[in-house]
Amino acid sequence: MMRAIMVVSLSALSVISAQAQPVPCVKTASLAVDADGAPESYRVDGKGLSYTCDGVSGLVNGVEHNVKTDKAYKKAHGKPPVPNWQTVCNEKWAEATATGNYSSVRIFGFEPNSDRSKAPPVQGPKDPLPGAAYITTTSLTVSGAKGLQDKYVNASEIPYIVMSGADGKKYGVKWGDVVAVYRPKTGKLAYAVAGDCCGLGEASVRLHQDIGNDPLVVEAGGAKRAKRGIGDAVYFVMFRGVHSTPTQDSAAWRKEIDTLGANALAAAGGMAFVKKCAASR
Numbered sequence: 562m563m564r565a566i567m568v569v570s571l572s573a574l575s576v577i578s579a580q581a582q583p584v585p586c587v588k589t590a591s592l593a594v595d596a597d598g599a600p601e602s603y604r605v606d607g608k609g610l611s612y613t614c615d616g617v618s619g620l621v622n623g624v625e626h627n628v629k630t631d632k633a634y635k636k637a638h639g640k641p642p643v644p645n646w647q648t649v650c651n652e653k654w655a656e657a658t659a660t661g662n663y664s665s666v667r668i669f670g671f672e673p674n675s676d677r678s679k680a681p682p683v684q685g686p687k688d689p690l691p692g693a694a695y696i697t698t699t700s701l702t703v704s705g706a707k708g709l710q711d712k713y714v715n716a717s718e719i720p721y722i723v724m725s726g727a728d729g730k731k732y733g734v735k736w737g738d739v740v741a742v743y744r745p746k747t748g749k750l751a752y753a754v755a756g757d758c759c760g761l762g763e764a765s766v767r768l769h770q771d772i773g774n775d776p777l778v779v780e781a782g783g784a785k786r787a788k789r790g791i792g793d794a795v796y797f798v799m800f801r802g803v804h805s806t807p808t809q810d811s812a813a814w815r816k817e818i819d820t821l822g823a824n825a826l827a828a829a830g831g832m833a834f835v836k837k838c839a840a841s842r
Contacts, residue, residue, distance in 0.1 A: 584829045585731075585798075587799065588839075589762045591790060591794075592769070592774075592790055592791040593762060593763045593764075594765075594766060594787045595723050595765055596609075596716045596787040597611075597698065597699050597713070597757050598716045598719075599717040599766060599787075600694060602697040602716065603671045603694060604694045605683060605695065608783075609694060610717075610766070610785065611697075611786070613650075613654055614647055615670055616697070617654055618669070619649035619652065619654070621649060625667055631646045653665045661679070662678055664677065668681055671697045672695065672698055672709075682696055685708055687709070688708040690710075696713075699713045699721070700758045701714050701757065702714075702807070703807040704808075705809045714754075714756045714807065717766045719767055719814060720751055720754070720767045720768035720815070721757060721765045721767075722742065722753050723756070723758065724755050724758070726758070728761055732801070733799070734755050736754075736756065737756075737805050737806075738755050738799070738804050739800045740752070740797050740800065741825070742768060742772055743772075743795070743798070744774075744793070744795050744796075745839050746773075747773030749772045750832070751768060753768045761797070769791065774790075798835060798838060803822075803825045805818050805821055
């Protein structure tokens with residue numbers, strides 16, 4: 562789903578040494594949920610925070626079917642393709658798990674096997690869900706990992722936003738840089754890091770909770786999904802060069818993010834700056 566993004570260029574009232582330029586302020590009209598990095602995101606039984614086909618696409622005669630190809634087909638033919646990309650993905654994934662041949666799927670939401678035709682690796686004995694979940698990845702990584710999964714940013718523990726490489730270049734923000742996030746509907750302000758790819762308009766489970774949204778939905782069968790997004794405006798204030806240090810201690814990392822973010826926002830003008838951003842159209 563395309564999300565409306567508006568950029569407002571606002572000059573900071575004062576800046577810290579790392580920010581000699583105006584602080585970018587970005588509006589997104591809605592905010593989807595990203596569970597990548599959470600150990601329970603992609604479970605082997607398909608009952609994780611994410612649906613398997615959130616991180617997999619199916620290939621037919623070597624051609625990938627996904628949201629973009631479905632939109633292109635509908636634009637060209639005036640109707641959606643039959644079957645749609647989700648049906649193709651589910652069929653190809655079922656075929657792959659039954660035969661052990663994964664050459665007809667493309668895995669991008671969790672780690673694929675180095676031999677793409679073979680089953681993806683699962684979490685090991687030092688991970689939270691050994692053998693029960695795949696290794697879900699994020700663009701930002703964390704040093705000091707003891708297992709396979711804790712190398713990545715846990716969406717359930719760390720507030721992060723999603724952005725593309727192009728977004729990073731446009732706004733001068735790198736992975737791990739701090740962002741202030743404001744949701745006018747709840748009046749809540751939280752601090753986060755740039756943590757995963759690709760494209761503004763998504764944020765981690767933890768960040769959703771921090772700005773007043775419960776993103777977790779329990780389905781009839783008992784599976785808990787990270788699927789309840791935000792349908793109202795959210796604003797990101799990007800702090801160039803204000804970089805956090807990822808650590809395995811989630812509480813300590815969150816504290817550092819909050820401290821860095823509060824200091825950077827104070828230097829930019831505080832809540833007056835944020836509200837000026839939100840009032841700009």
